[in-house]
Amino acid sequence: MKIIAADSSSAILTSKFEPVSIVAVAAVLVSPPYREPSMCLAEPIFVDAVNGHEVVVHEAELCRELLGKVNADVVHLDMSLGSVPLEQLSPIQFSGMRVSSRAKRHLLKILPRLRKIAGEITQKYRVEVLAIGKESIPVRIAELTAGAHAILYASEKTVKDNRTILLGLPSKCQPRLTEKGVCLYSLIAAEHDIRGYAEDAKEILKKVNITEMLNPCARGFRTLKITPET
Numbered sequence: 693m694k695i696i697a698a699d700s701s702s703a704i705l706t707s708k709f710e711p712v713s714i715v716a717v718a719a720v721l722v723s724p725p726y727r728e729p730s731m732c733l734a735e736p737i738f739v740d741a742v743n744g745h746e747v748v749v750h751e752a753e754l755c756r757e758l759l760g761k762v763n764a765d766v767v768h769l770d771m772s773l774g775s776v777p778l779e780q781l782s783p784i785q786f787s788g789m790r791v792s793s794r795a796k797r798h799l800l801k802i803l804p805r806l807r808k809i810a811g812e813i814t815q816k817y818r819v820e821v822l823a824i825g826k827e828s829i830p831v832r833i834a835e836l837t838a839g840a841h842a843i844l845y846a847s848e849k850t851v852k853d854n855r856t857i858l859l860g861l862p863s864k865c866q867p868r869l870t871e872k873g874v875c876l877y878s879l880i881a882a883e884h885d886i887r888g889y890a891e892d893a894k895e896i897l898k899k900v901n902i903t904e905m906l907n908p909c910a911r912g913f914r915t916l917k918i919t920p921e922t
Contacts, residue, residue, distance in 0.1 A: 697830035698751035702842030772825025836888030
């Protein structure tokens with residue numbers, strides 16, 4: 693089974709390690725054995741972290757765009773709602789779900805747009821869009837892929853603005869720089885061979901210095917201190 697999934701990840705942090713903006717979004721095609729993307733679309737977004745729920749709509753749009761390039765059997769979105777097909781999701785169902793009232797408000801705001809995109813995907817490609825969330829390995833791969841690209845986008849911003857940036861990575865992962873880009877590997881026990889990857893076509897990583905540290909305010913998260921190369 694071929695799966696398309698999307699997620700956004702990594703955040704610019706303040707000096708007190710508070711998230712300011714979400715950096716990147718990625719949609720990936722994942723095929724057996726489901727360890728890394730076989731194709732991806734990634735974009736810098738730099739969206740205010742307070743409005744992070746709005747990014748889900750763009751994630752769905754990116755899945756639709758990727759479906760226009762490759763075939764897949766199903767789409768996974770980062771919405772932990774019991775793998776319900778988005779077309780069947782209604783406000784009435786929220787009452788029986790274990791989500792906070794704040795999350796329900798956000799869902800109600802974006803649900804019409806999500807259902808519209810899901811309907812277009814199902815009608816055109818005969819593919820269901822599932823609100824499966826963190827239970828999905830392809831969503832985790834999309835998260836790591838977005839995180840790998842976020843390192844490049846944050847590095848570009850560092851060079852452009854000539855200032856140091858703190859970048860918070862997705863949970864339980866570790867970056868490895870390669871000659872051609874950056875990999876982001878999962879540190880979760882059963883996911884040691886799962887990764888996301890971003891190719892450094894502009895060789896931006898040669899223009900910055902990157903120091904990895906633990907986030908002292910959020911256990912399980914790592915932070916990169918990215919400074920311009922002098």
